[in-house]
Amino acid sequence: SPSALTNITFLNCDSHHNADPYSDLWGAAYGAGDGFVYGGKNNNLITFTNCRSWSNSDDGWDTRNSNANIFFNGCWSFRNGYRADGTTTGGDGLGFKTGGKAGTGDTTVYLRVLYNCVAFQNRVHGFDPQPDDVNSFFPSRYYNCVAYDNKNTGFNANWYNQIDMFRNCVAYSNDLDDFNPSVYTNDTINSWNGFTVTDADFVSIDTIGVDGARQSDGSLPDLDFLNLVVGSDLKDAGWQVGVTEDVEGTPRGYL
Numbered sequence: 001s002p003s004a005l006t007n008i009t010f011l012n013c014d015s016h017h018n019a020d021p022y023s024d025l026w027g028a029a030y031g032a033g034d035g036f037v038y039g040g041k042n043n044n045l046i047t048f049t050n051c052r053s054w055s056n057s058d059d060g061w062d063t064r065n066s067n068a069n070i071f072f073n074g075c076w077s078f079r080n081g082y083r084a085d086g087t088t089t090g091g092d093g094l095g096f097k098t099g100g101k102a103g104t105g106d107t108t109v110y111l112r113v114l115y116n117c118v119a120f121q122n123r124v125h126g127f128d129p130q131p132d133d134v135n136s137f138f139p140s141r142y143y144n145c146v147a148y149d150n151k152n153t154g155f156n157a158n159w160y161n162q163i164d165m166f167r168n169c170v171a172y173s174n175d176l177d178d179f180n181p182s183v184y185t186n187d188t189i190n191s192w193n194g195f196t197v198t199d200a201d202f203v204s205i206d207t208i209g210v211d212g213a214r215q216s217d218g219s220l221p222d223l224d225f226l227n228l229v230v231g232s233d234l235k236d237a238g239w240q241v242g243v244t245e246d247v248e249g250t251p252r253g254y255l
């Protein structure tokens with residue numbers, strides 16, 4: 001952009017079935033058909049609230065190469081990484097690719113904060129930074145997020161040596177790993193910290209309606225999907241967390 005933009009909010013937005021079958025970006029077709037892409041190097045304070053991204057040929061969100069503070073609040077990302085038929089491999093297939101910053105040099109500043117977000121049935125990982133370069137790492141915070149039935153890993157923090165923070169998150173029924181940490185990961189009171197998770201912990205694991213019409217006020221569909229049942233040992237087990245920049249999370253996984 002010609003000048004820095006700040007305080008940008010995407011509210012109640014949907015992005016789905018994007019694909020790039022004729023491009024060779026990143027070396028192959030379908031590899032840049034993301035739902036939401038944000039790589040503004042000098043912009044700041046970007047918020048996605050109650051947004052959905054699904055059935056895109058590459059990733060649900062890709063925010064690599066941005067130095068911005070980006071917040072994700074109550075967003076859903078699902079079934080990404082496939083072509084139009086919903087089964088043939090497309091691009092990467094990450095739910096939330098939080099990415100590395102622009103330029104080089106490590107930073108300890110948390111440039112991404114995700115809270116109350118859900119990633120499910122993506123072709124690879126639910127949540128993964130996947131920075132372009134080892135010198136572009138930065139840590140992210142994950143509060144009250146859920147990764148379910150992704151075809152590789154739910155939360156992937158390995159390989160990147162980032163001090164990612166996880167609080168009150170639930171990972172369940174992901175095909176390879178629910179959680180893949182690095183040696184620097186800071187995780188406390190999440191489903192993989194001593195809990196056993198089964199179908200019985202949830203009111204429903206049925207995804208019917210996740211891509212349905214929004215409510216009259218523009219908010220996401222009101223579903224039982226991944227809500228905890230009364231009596232689950234996950235219920236009320238988390239911490240009340242506050243997020244910097246006056247953003248406060250209300251637990252989704254722990255209600």
